[in-house]
Amino acid sequence: MLAKLTLASLKARKLMVGLTVFSIAVSMFVLFSVEHLRTEVRANFERAVSGVDLIVGARTSQLNLLLYSVFHIGSPSSNITWHEYQKLADMKQVKWAVPISLGDSHQGFPVVGTTPAYFLHYRYADKQALRFVAGEAFDNPKGMVLGAKVAQQLMYQPEQAVVLAHGTGKVSFTKHSQFPFAVQGILDVTGTPIDQSVFVPIESIDVMHKQGFSNFKRQIINKHASKKSNATTQTAGKADGHAEDNAHSPHDEHASHQDAHNNIQLSAIYLGLTSKISTLQVQRSINTDRQAPMSAILPGVALAELWNLMKGIESSLSLVSSLILLAAMLGMLTMLLASMHERQREIAVLRALGANAFLIVLLIECEALCLALTGCILGYLMTNGAIWLLTDFVQTKFGLLISPLGYSDALIHYTILALGLAGLLALGPALSAYRGALNRGLTAP
Amino acid sequence: MSFAVDIENLSFTWPKQDTPTLTIPRWQVAQGEHVFLQGHSGSGKSTLLNLLCGVLVANNGRLSVLDHELNQLSSRQRDRFRARKLGVIFQQFNLLPYLTAKENIQLGQWFTDRANAIKPHTDASEHFEQLTTSLGLNQQLLNKQASTLSVGQQQRVAVARALICQPQLIIADEPTSALDTEHRDRFIDLLLTQSRAHKASVIFVSHDRSLAGAFHSQINMQELNRGHIEQEVSHVS
Structure with missing residues (x-):
């Protein structure tokens, strides 16, 4: 009542x-x-990165490194060379090393240059591996892997030819029309920035840019239009001959064709270590390396700093x-x-x-x-x-x-x-x- | 013989006032008696009704209603006593406008049952039927929102609600002031007939002396309230 x-x-x-x-x-x-x-x-x-023990990049703050390498927010202050990557990969505490090259975008989605090892080693959320809903990891320089959201948004199908534009914006001044990719694989939804990413072989990014820069005018435009572009300008023009070769030869093993990789500029490297205990030791040895000014960060610690902020x-x-x-x-x-x-x-x-x-x-x-x-x-x-x-x-x-x-x-x-x-x-x-x-x-x- | 109301040397002073609003040396109402209490506004009749209902408590003296010494009961006991033994009808605004007529009547029953600490009567519906039929409240009318009823209908519902719990004393405070002559006479007739049937005493308060004829006895508030004569300023409620 x-x-x-x-x-x-x-x-x-x-x-x-x-x-x-x-x-x-x-x-x-x-x-x-x-x-x-x-x-x-x-x-x-927190779910974006879980299997990576260390992230290495050119010397910068740990937050900046984390944000650009995993979340594609901001940009690296400078790049690291393939040589450094090789050195790290050869360290005995390092189980695997995956190079990352950033700076381009396709229809507003960031383009990530990497190696097929990425799809093997990267983990998200609760140590979940990446899964393909269609196709597989790229196995040739013209192969391309799409994040779930990219494929859904742009309605790309496997085997479809895609031309990448240069720069990080949606509108771009230069198009690498001579270098079309073919969609080789589409990833499952992860709920991480991977869904928004376009993956291409790391050596192809290099090649693609050189072709673009063979035209002097475009080089000028690029310098002014997109500061976020990879600092490949230094190498542009130097090794045009190599690039042509690269474009046509398969790269399953990056150990081979060592010379071809020498010009590749990396934004960051994901490291997986053989034992967790050595993490701090490896981090210290990278951070204190006098020859190469690099930073190594623990993703969890960097995230904690972010939350603190x-x-x-x-x-x-x-x-x-x-x-x-x-x-x-x-x-x-x-x-x-x-x-x-x-x-x-x-x-x-x-x-x-x-x-x-x-x-x-x-x-x-x-x-x-x-x-x-x-x-x-x-x-x-x-x-x-x-x-x-x-x-x-x-x-x-x-x-x-x-x-x-x-x-x-x-x-x-x-x-x-x-x-x-x-x-x-x-x-x-x-x-x-x-x-x-x-x-x-x-x-x- | 027991009385419906038995008052001795009662006095009541409102808080923040010096002189008592009410001083009654002696007043008795027999059981079953229908009393007409005449007094103009400010004569203390509202105060008296509140005392009889157990809403207010007298400062001094003895106040016995239906053999319950109200002064000695706790506030909760007085509330329960009111729910069980009394039927109260106001001037106007007797009903909760947002309930239907039926729900308004049932509300009275609910409070009584609650006070008696029992589940609703088994014969409640039968009693309800009887009462509403005798008051001319048909089903259609009962299901109407109280606010949509005419004043006359509202008064009949109010009588039904006052009588539903079979009270032994009905207190009516100017219930006819909003009615025209025809409705007024019918209302008083209805009230007294129903009260007689339920063997309930009635204390009917009005300023209109012409209504007194229907009652067993009549008394003037001024006669009753000795304190009032000396009092210059009366309480305005």
């Missing part, structure tokens, strides 16, 4: 109640989505959403207080029927909690609705895979916070109604 009474009373004040619930829902929506986005971004970053932003976002919740709750309080006047009659009737003052308090508390709970549920649904609507956009635009909002501790905490706040704030009008009921008697105003 009490529930029925509460519901009927709320229903009688539809508009006010609706607006209040909506404002609570909006604030819960903000609260939930900020929290969810925070954890999802974190999860996305993000802490301030995260807590200010949380603060703002909490304040929004508070504002919504104050709105509810205003609504309750405004309704108290017209409800004095209602309370008088209930008192006359034998309702004790406690029941009146309960009734108003019930109502406030009812509003808050409905607001929370609505906010939850709104969050999931927004995720459902925007998930594709966010994945294409930011490379973040946002999973639907499910059950989480934070969710329960925020709901309890909202209910607690509602209950606490409603105590004001409830107690004033209680006192009124005791002192005023049954006379309606």
Whole structure:
């Protein structure tokens, strides 16, 4: 009966109640989505790289190295040579080494130059290996592997010929039209930046650029248009003859054709070590190598630094959403207080029927909690609705895979916070109604 | 013989006031008696009704309603007593506008059952049928939202709700002030007939002396309230 009474009373004040619930829902929506986005971004970053023990790049901050090598955010300050890569790969503690060359893009998707070993050794999320939904890793210089999102977005099929443009933007001044690739494999969805990446053999990037730079004019344009381009300019023009050779010879083994690789510029190297214990030792030996100014980082440590940096932003976002919740709750309080006047009659009737003052308090508390709970549920649904609507956009635009909002501790905490706040704030009008009921008697105003 | 109301040397002062609003040396209402209590606004009649209902508590004196010493009961006990033994009808606004007429009547029953700590009566529906039929409340009317009923219909529903829990004392505070003469006479007739059938006492408060004829006895608030005569400023509720 009490529930029925509460519901009927709320229903009688539809508009006010609706607006209040909506404002609570909006604030819960903000609260939930900020929290969810925070954890999802974190999860996305953390799942992006899991099997790599060390990432090596030209000397730079560990954050910069991590961001450009794994997430394709920012760019390397300078490159490392194939020679360095060889040296690292030959170290006895190193189990495998995968070179990465960045700087180009195709239709807005970053192009990653690497070796077939990449697909063998790279791990994401919980040490999951990369899987091909179609085809296989490239085995010739003109082979190309697409991330799941790229294939879906551009609707490329296996065997399709693709021409890469130079630069990192969507619009490019130069097109390496003489160097078409053929799609050889398409990767399964990983929920990491790999989905947005186009993979080509690392030696082909080098070759491709040299062809482009044989034209002096283009070289000038490139220098001005895209600073992010690989610093291949130094080598351009030097070894045109080699490049022609490279383009036509298969490279299954990078140990062979040593000379052909000498000009290749690398952005980063992923290292897998034979034993975890040697990680710090190897890192130290790379970092202190006087001949080659390189940095080696542990992905986990670099991520921790990133989270540390993000802490301030995260807590200010949380603060703002909490304040929004508070504002919504104050709105509810205003609504309750405004309704108290017209409800004095209602309370008088209930008192006359034998309702004790406690029941009146309960009734108003019930109502406030009812509003808050409905607001929370609505906010939850709104969050999931927004995720459902925007998930594709966010994945294409930011490379973040946002999973639907499910059950989480934070969710329960925020709901309890909202209910607690509602209950606490409603105590004001409830107690004033209680006192009124005791002192005023049954006379309606 | 037990009394429906038995008052001795009762006085009540509102908080923040110096002189008592109500001072009643002695007043008795027999069981089954229909009393017409006449008084203009500010004469303390609302205060008296609140005391009888157990919503307010007298400062001094003895107040016994249906053999319950209200002064000695706790606030919760008084609430329960009101739910079980009394039927209250207001001037207006008797009903919760957002419930249907039927739900309004059932609400009275719910509070009574709650006070008696029992599950709803088995014969409740039969009693409900009887009562609503005798008050001319048909099914269609009962399912209407209270706010959509006419004033006359609302008053009948209010009587039904006051009587549903078979109270021994009905307190009516200016219930006819919003009614025209025809509706008023019918309402009083209805109320008294039903009360007689349920053997309930009635204390009917009105400023309109012309209604007094239908009742067993009538008393003026000024006669009753000795304290009021000396009092210049009356409490405005």
